[in-house]
Amino acid sequence: MIELKNAGFNYGGRDILSDMTLRLSPGSFHFLTGPSGSGKTTLLNLCYQALMPTTGMVRIFEQDVRAMTRDDVARVRRRIGVVHQNCQFLDHISVRDNLTLPLSVSGRESEVDQGNVDDLLGWVGLSERGDALPPELSGGERQRAALARAIIMSPDLILADEPTGNVDWEMAQRLIALLVELNRMGKTILIATHDLNLIRNTKSEVSARVLRISNTKLQLAGADL
Amino acid sequence: MxxxxxxxxxxxxxxxxxxxxxxxxxxxxxxxxxxxxxxxxxxxxxxxxxxxxxxxxxxxAELARTSTIRIAAPEGQLAAQSEAVLEVLRTTPGIASARVMSDAEQRKLLEPWFGPDLPLDTLPVPRLIEVLEEGKGPDMVGLKLRLSAEAPGAVLDDHTRWRxxxxxxxxxxxxxxxxxxxxxxxxxxxxxxxxxxxxxxxxxxxxxxxxxxxxxxxxxxxxxxxxxxxxxxxxxxxxxxxxxxxxxxxxxxxxxxxxxxxxxxxxxxxxxxxxxxxxxxxxxxxxxxxxxxxxxxxxx
Structure with a gap:
């Protein structure tokens, strides 16, 4: 699904990531951890072609990112749900419309079912906020809305960057439970987080690999996780 | 598509x-x-x-089909030269009609410059003959030569110069x-x-x-x-x-x-x-x- 082979990313003459080799198989669940600034977000960006590797190879859904056209990138991104740390929305349309936007841009607007949208809003605890504009949401609410938007297309792969960073423990558990449920449905999940308790709790629910970035390199985390 | x-x-x-x-x-x-x-x-x-x-x-369209003959001659010869010119025109192929413009018409032409009360009969104003052409029109060079022979005071203006x-x-x-x-x-x-x-x-x-x-x-x-x-x-x-x-x-x-x-x-x-x-x-x-x-x- 996602394959990195000796991939690296260099910015301003400094190696952010180097010699990364990773394979995300369909249906797998991965955590990506490491200290702040270690390159977790950069690695996620490489996985949906927001960044191009400066060395090595990255393949997304069997396609080499260097050979992709802009339309190819768009098509690939429809199969990937991305939740950013700083989630961006279209600020002039409602949360509900933002959620259904991925369906609109991919020509599947007829599949929009307001009942399902309401269920999704309920799942992420935003039942009462569907008609609000994104600037009216708190940080945590924005992250939950971003997760809802990421999964509305039923993507094959979900990339989440600190998805529980701005929510309380109870909501964090609920969001992780949602991701675990999606993984059981066959979706591939990659979550970047520095919250080790969250990783430990989740590992009791699902078989997850934990990867750590240290000194620009990727390694399997120890048995303590 | x-x-x-x-x-x-x-x-x-x-x-x-x-x-x-x-x-x-x-x-x-x-x-x-x-x-x-x-x-x-x-x-x-x-x-x-x-x-x-x-x-x-x-x-x-308008100017290409017309020309004007201006006759400047001493008062005693003006009528004779006008008649001579008309005769030449009558026998020239390519001329549909020709007529001497009346005093009233000439006064109207000069009115923008000299005003409405122009005493035309007291001024040495040349006589004007309006010529309407037909077909390919006359042979202008030949016509000019014939006019200069029959009426020395006649000048043919085919409008080309200012048209x-x-x-x-x-x-x-x-x-x-x-x-x-x-x-x-x-x-x-x-x-x-x-x-x-x-x-x-x-x-x-x-x-x-x-x-x-x-x-x-x-x-x-x-x-x-x-x-x-x-x-x-x-x-x-x-x-x-x-x-x-x-x-x-x-x-x-x-x-x-x-x-x-x-x-x-x-x-x-x-x-x-x-x-x-x-x-x-x-x-x-x-x-x-x-x-x-x-x-x-x-x-x-």
Whole structure:
């Protein structure tokens, strides 16, 4: 699904990531951890072609990112749900419309079912906020809305960057439970987080690999996780 | 086919694509105003161009078929030389008719310069003979030779000397009008390109979100293209309407006013301004589309 082979990313003459080799198989669940600034977000960006590797190879859904056209990138991104740390929305349309936007841009607007949208809003605890504009949401609410938007297309792969960073423990558990449920449905999940308790709790629910970035390199985390 | 479809979609209304671009009041008004002003100028340039075209054709047609013979002779010989000239003309192939202009007609011709009370009989005014040609017209060189032999005071003026510069001037004025229309269209395209680029730059976050969720460039471009095309269409329609009202109130063609009173549209020419908003919309469509794709290709 996602394959990195000796991939690296260099910015301003400094190696952010180097010699990364990773394979995300369909249906797998991965955590990506490491200290702040270690390159977790950069690695996620490489996985949906927001960044191009400066060395090595990255393949997304069997396609080499260097050979992709802009339309190819768009098509690939429809199969990937991305939740950013700083989630961006279209600020002039409602949360509900933002959620259904991925369906609109991919020509599947007829599949929009307001009942399902309401269920999704309920799942992420935003039942009462569907008609609000994104600037009216708190940080945590924005992250939950971003997760809802990421999964509305039923993507094959979900990339989440600190998805529980701005929510309380109870909501964090609920969001992780949602991701675990999606993984059981066959979706591939990659979550970047520095919250080790969250990783430990989740590992009791699902078989997850934990990867750590240290000194620009990727390694399997120890048995303590 | 893809391009035709995208043109059609601009008007058929992909409102979802349109919805993703936030409303921007100032840019919107500026684009509509620019399109309106340009359409207004285009209609006037068109009216000027068509009027000069008509004038050139009229001068060409009217003056090409006539010539004038001027007889300047001592008073005692004037009648004899006039008769001699008429006789020559009667026997010249290519002449349909010839007649001596009356004193009243000559007075009318001189009236703009000397006033209405010109005592023509006391002035040494040459006698004028109006000649109407037929077919390919007479052999002018031969006619001039015969006239100089039969009536030494007769001078043949076939109007070529001043008809050509007039017709040339009118033709060039028409060409200038058409060039002005092209320049106006080009300027409008440039202004709409700048407005579209500004709108694209101001909506970087919107474009980023759309790319993140898998929008193709054509989807994003369509949203901007639709908005700018409709703004240009509406602005140009208003500008054209106002200009047509202005042209309709221009003075009707009159003998006294000559060129300046015939600047409006005549007959089916009134249909032509209707195409101005359509052309403005097409210019806006391509200007925005090119600007959008160029801007998007620079983004990741």
């Amino acid at each position: 893809e391009r035709l479809r995208s043109i059609f979609e601009v008007f058929s209304g992909d409102t979802n694509a349109d919805r993703v671009v936030p409303p921007s009041g100032f840019t919107s008004r500026l684009t509509s105003f620019t399109a309106g002003a340009m359409a207004f100028l285009t209609v006037f340039a068109l009216a000027l161009s068509l009027a000069t075209g008509r004038l050139a054709d009229r001068w060409d 050509k510069p007039l017709v040339n001037a009118a033709t060039r004025l028409r060409l200038l009008g058409l060039v002005s229309i092209l320049l106006i269209a080009g300027s409008m395209g440039a202004m709409i390109t700048l407005a579209a680029q500004s709108a694209l730059a101001a909506n970087g976050q919107v474009i980023g979100v759309l790319r993140l969720i898998g929008a193709r460039d054509v989807y994003i471009a369509r949203a901007f293209v639709r908005r700018f095309t409709l703004r240009a269409l509406i602005g140009a329609a208003i500008g054209t309407g106002l200009a047509m009202i202005g042209v309709a109130f221009m003075p009707a063609p009159a003998e006294e006013g000559a060129f300046l009173t015939g600047l409006g549209f005549v007959g089916w020419h009134w249909v032509l301004p209707v195409f101005v908003p359509v052309i403005a919309a097409i210019v806006a469509f391509w200007a925005t589309r090119l600007a959008a794709f160029r801007a998007l290709s620079r983004l990741s």
